[in-house]
Amino acid sequence: MFPRVILKGTMIKKSQQKKRTSPCNYKERLFVLDTQDLTYSERRCGKKPMVKGCIELCRIKCVEIVCSDVPIPCTYKYPFQVFHGNHYLYIFAPDNDCRQRWVRALKEETKQNNLVAKYHPNFWMDGKWRCCQQTEKLATGCNVYDPVGFASKKPLPKLPDPELRVHDTGQSTVVALQDYSPLGDHDLPLHKDQSYTLVNGSHTEWWLIKDASGNTGYVPSTYVAEKSASNFERFEWYNKNITRAQAEDLLMAERKEGAFMVRDSRQAGVYTVSVFTKAPGSNGEKNPRVKHYQIRQADEGEATFYLAEKYLFSTIPELIHYHQHNAAGLITRLRHPVSQDGGCCSQDVPDPSKEQWEVDPEELTLGQELGSGQFGVVLEGVWRDRQVAVKMVREECMSDDDFKDEARVMMRLSHCKLVQLYGVCTQRSPMCLLFELMENGCLSEYLRARRGSLTLDTMLAMCLDVSEGMAYLESSNFIHRDLAARNCLVSKNNEVKISDFGMTRFVLDDQYTSSQCSKFPIKWSAPEVIRYCKFSSKSDVWSFGVLMWEVYNEGRLPYDTRSNAEVVESLSAGLRLLKPRLAPQPVHLLMEWCWKEKAEDRPSFAVLLHELASL
Incomplete structure (x- = not known):
């Protein structure tokens, strides 16, 4: 074995x-x-x-x-x-x-x-x-030496008074909002979406729970939610006894894209999510406003709560936790919880415009244009005697908050097969991102320029580079959504790195559904993306199969003689791209594995990396 x-x-x-x-x-x-x-x-x-x-x-x-x-x-x-x-x-x-x-x-x-x-x-x-x-x-x-824990641990809370008990001891059920790994002997692991029995919920930060095997231990109280409770006081996003007008005043004063709160509706037992957005109106111009979504409840089933689209959850905290990472029918993600007492609550990720991430515009010299994309032009530049690529963001394409969100995404990611972010410059207009300079440009043009001179070993190495970077994104629960040879760059050492992943979104359930079904590249897209606008790591795997096809066809465009409509018709009929002449049979088998109709039948990037490394 x-x-x-x-x-x-x-x-x-x-x-x-x-x-x-x-x-x-x-x-x-x-x-x-x-x-x-x-x-x-x-x-x-x-x-x-x-x-x-x-x-x-x-x-x-x-x-x-x-x-x-x-x-x-x-x-x-x-x-x-x-x-x-x-x-x-x-x-x-x-x-x-x-x-x-x-x-x-x-x-x-x-x-x-x-x-x-x-x-x-x-x-x-x-x-x-x-x-x-x-x-x-x-x-x-x-x-x-502790063979289980780590040298640096969070201090665990004092054990609650055994005389204190929550209501219905042994009967109250909680569900895990996310995974949790124990940091000591007295806490218990959590597995997302699994149910546990609440033993003691008297402590503010830590609750004592019991799993299905009878094991008890502490978990952070904000990692779980009571299935039967409607008491949300411990969550920073809940504002009790606040009117619609008061909510609008608070959110408009914050003026942050995705600032939100949950409040009581006029109807008893019903709750409303109020969220601020600057999304353009019907005339295409920015339209700052507050939208209100009533949390609805389905008639049957254990998972009953939902918002704009029927993504059902057992509890309201689960629902809010999900939409903090996925728009999924809302006009924007729920990004910044707003408290009635003190405005926006603190965020886990620091603002990229502070400290070492902020670039002094006086230290930045711009040069010739290297290319352009959906969100702006890319210029060559020099920063602190270092050659850099400068991504200038068109103001009409992205709000300040979206720009900072992109930088936050980039700050979370660090891998040798991803194009490295050096810093951001928000003190000039338009704002810009500074990346490492990839001297040999995008992979698709690199392949075309060297058509007929690339060895099979070199092509395999390119696919390995991309699969390694994507395996890292997959392990970090990020999805790219636009993986293609045009969005990979080549260094002066002919190393391939993944670019344009800054607009990905961190998703806890590895699935993102586009709320507006925005434009996406049909010829690189999986069937579930085309039909339902559902993105996941497995839809990225499909795109990676097309990228491998591009590599072994030396930069040729997939389906170059067919329209998008014809491609959709072919995929629906079960047809796939033909085997590239230069692709060895094992490589083509991997491509076909990436193009399985059902997402669950496709391999993970970790498996693809292992398979490619063994060729």
């Missing part, structure tokens, strides 16, 4: 120090964690990755994050350590979420091993441990 792949991704490995005086090297490696081994390989352009090291999981004694005050000399700034046998492996992740995923997964797979009792939380450097100054590399650690 083959081992199951658990995680796969690109990180940076610090070379082993054979001697005290030997130099440190930091090398980018493709790491794969399966149920037996942790392996790391060197990526080679146009060739299969070369395995450079393999650690049997049974030999691992400790996995933990590294907390250090020393400067990190490589581009990835989030280190963790793997102690195996008598060796320490230091790995650097691109962001903290990535590091936590790897540490959590490695801990889970090694928790039954012969583990150390204590570990070193800092680096071994210059012949000693920075944490405890011991000069023996295999000296006993100075911190107690």
